[in-house]
Amino acid sequence: MSLLELKNVSKIYGDLHALDNVSLKVDTGEWVAIMGPSGSGKSTMMNIIGCMDKPSKGEVLLDGVDISKESAKSLTRIRRDKIGLIFQQFHLVNYLTAVENVMVSQYYHSMPDEKEAMQALERVGLADRAKHLPSQLSGGEQQRVCIARALINYPELLLADEPTGNLDEANENIVLDIFSQLHKEGTTLVVVTHDPEVAEVAQRTITLGHGKIMKDMINENFGR
């Protein structure tokens, strides 16, 4: 069953078609990588899927709800309840500790629970760094806090924008292992990347170009 469906979606800025009549389905539990060069429409698609922008044309169904018709307030609620976001720049609140950063996501979603936040950090191997501020953590550690924060509310869709873009190889592998684990547990992952190695480990790779889907292929080596 598809969790996310884009039907003839276009995003038009003046004469520029950032997305041009794109249709796409992502099933529940699927791990999809979206690739493409700069200006191919990756970020626009990411913003629309992440409920931070609306398409100019077409429908976007997330868990059966057409989010292209929702108000800004509803989009905030949907984002909070259904989507976990992971950023290239990590974007942690710099004056809150690792565990507090995870709890911020709980705070907006439902009720902060320090024990649960600690468990999320444990899951990404950062239990011993829970009381550290972002400035005291390495880039890889910060990205793992960002993942723990994205996971804490059990989102239906995990949306990652260049999650390994600022990481060295060792940390990149750690993050991809976590993604692999999450996929095995049934989490739906959409990862935007320009790194072929990151795209290769996904179940399916969609390549964008000039706002259109150029290629949509299943990775034969997936899981090996």
Next chain:
Amino acid sequence: MTKRKMFFRMITASLIRRRSRMLVALLAIAVGATILSGLVTIYYDVPRQMGAAFRNYGANMILLPDAGNGAFNSQTVDEALSLIAADQIVGVAPYRYETVAINEQPILVAGTDMAGAKAASPYWFINGTWPENENELLLGQEVAQILSAGEGDTLTMVYTLSEADEDNPVSQTSEQRFKVVGVLETGGSEEEYVYISMADLEKLTQPAGELDVVELSISASQSELEGYTQTISDRVDGALAKLVKRVTQSESTVLTKLQSLVLLVTIIVLALTMICVATTMTAVVTERRKEIGLRKALGASDASIIWEFMGEGLLLGGVGGLLGAGLGFAFAQAVSVNVFSSSIAFRPLLLPITVIVSILVTGLACILPVRSATEIDPALVLKGE
């Protein structure tokens, strides 16, 4: 953990862990609160301070005999004084005037209470000393010139008890010798008199006479003084109370102008503080646009973001106000000691008022930048811009 606990954890973490940034905002609020609380303290204390300073210019109320309506003596004065708050009475100088002969010249002598006269007329300049013992006198400068007498001289005062008439061909007199201990200079009509103690005058004139006038120096506002004159005139038989309008009116005019000036300065400072705090808060919010975008991306509602930033602002306002209330009192105290040479009493009510005003000012100053913060596009954060 409840949402409220997390809310306080976030705002206190923001204030404590971003100390260097928040210190600037706190300083702006504390300086504003200090000046505000200091000026308000001075504003309320100016009448008392200026009142005390004005008492140097002499009596501001006089009691006169109410002819045909009872005796006017020390008992009448005591009765009148009992109607005035004791802590407001600075000096009471009763005067009884008689004509005596010194060196065969008619001279006006005033019997008074020397300590009272000294307190009621602090501007009197004495060459020598105030009379302290029996048979000592204070010579007005003009009388001193007429008699060619000065400090250290001895003068004989002759008082006519009864004039010569058909039954008594020789007039009856009493006389006493006095030592001049000081010469009075005021530049006014006070120099035309000789001053002796009331006891000495009564000894000279023999029967105790009535008072002619009582000068009062009272540290009170014009409306209070008017109230006192009315009460005394109504309730004390034999006495009429009047204000020395020359003193009370100029005192009132100066006070009103000074208070208006302090009020104006207070309002201007309050406005400047608001601008300063608003600018600082705008800078603080602008600096945290990325964080606001992130919070929105994580699903924070506009109301939630407004509350978090307002919470920080209000906490800062509270702490700044508390600091300002304390520092403001120290500021007012320093001004009072340096300008009026007296200390100020702490007004406990000013503490909550300063804190509340600081919180309100900070809250108002935060509203605009925080509202604009809610318009931040979370997509900017996602793009890493």
